[in-house]
Amino acid sequence: AQKVTQAQTEISVVEKEDVTLDCVYETRDTTYYLFWYKQPPSGELVFLIRRNSFDEQNEISGRYSWNFQKSTSSFNFTITASQVVDSAVYFCALSDQNTGNQFYFGTGTSLTVIP
Amino acid sequence: DAGVIQSPRHEVTEMGQEVTLRCKPISGHNSLFWYRQTMMRGLELLIYFNNNVPIDDSGMPEDRFSAKMPNASFSTLKIQPSEPRDSAVYFCASSFRGSGANVLTFGAGSRLTVL
Numbered sequence: 001a002q003k004v005t006q007a008q009t010e011i012s013v014v015e016k017e018d019v020t021l022d023c024v025y026e027t028r029d030t031t032y033y034l035f036w037y038k039q040p041p042s043g044e045l046v047f048l049i050r051r052n053s054f055d056e057q058n059e060i061s062g063r064y065s066w067n068f069q070k071s072t073s074s075f076n077f078t079i080t081a082s083q084v085v086d087s088a089v090y091f092c093a094l095s096d097q098n099t100g101n102q103f104y105f106g107t108g109t110s111l112t113v114i115p
Numbered sequence: 116d117a118g119v120i121q122s123p124r125h126e127v128t129e130m131g132q133e134v135t136l137r138c139k140p141i142s143g144h145n146s147l148f149w150y151r152q153t154m155m156r157g158l159e160l161l162i163y164f165n166n167n168v169p170i171d172d173s174g175m176p177e178d179r180f181s182a183k184m185p186n187a188s189f190s191t192l193k194i195q196p197s198e199p200r201d202s203a204v205y206f207c208a209s210s211f212r213g214s215g216a217n218v219l220t221f222g223a224g225s226r227l228t229v230l
Binding site: 033035037043044045046047050091093095102103105107108 | 221
């Protein structure tokens with residue numbers, strides 16, 4: 001069965017600290033896609049990144065970086081030098097072809113960056 | 116592109132009343148998803164459509180909920196009769212289901228309060 005686990009419910013960091021949000025997934029499919037979405041206090045869900053199962057290269061986008069490791073079924077998200085604007089709920093999600101491209105979301109990690 | 120458009124943004128109604136939420140997906144997208152978000156249950160998939168056809172409605176809570184997609188540019192989620200436990204934010208999302216990954220684009224959500 002497909003499943004996404006975000007074990008960290010809430011995280012608080014002081015501004016400028018680095019923070020890593022964990023995501024562990026389960027799927028039997030060999031072709032799948034992983035996503036991160038951000039939900040700021042305003043409520044909308046904003047797409048951050050998509051990775052496919054054949055590309056394990058880590059990705060960096062500004063202060064954001066993602067570490068995809070198939071060996072541990074993890075797709076962790078690191079924010080470097082956190083800012084108050086990073087305060088949000090972050091969702092990890094999985095989509096695979098076996099289930100008709102349905103999406104499976106984790107329960108989210110609420111990040112608070114303290115000024 | 117205007118993105119996924121949902122209406123109304125906020126709805127306050129009394130128990131027993133009918134509620135209709137509306138969604139206009141991104142032009143060219145062929146998959147549409149309805150999600151419900153609450154503090155207790157997180158983000159739940161209610162139903163999704165491919166090419167206007169409902170594929171999986173197993174997440175629809177009960178017979179009081181119904182969803183339609185009469186054409187590629189419009190979908191509705193109806194609750195009749197509404198109950199206080201239906202209070203939540205309802206998100207519509209759309210994507211293009213092709214041979215590759217699908218990025219879900221979410222609407223701003225409809226916040227429903229049932230008194």
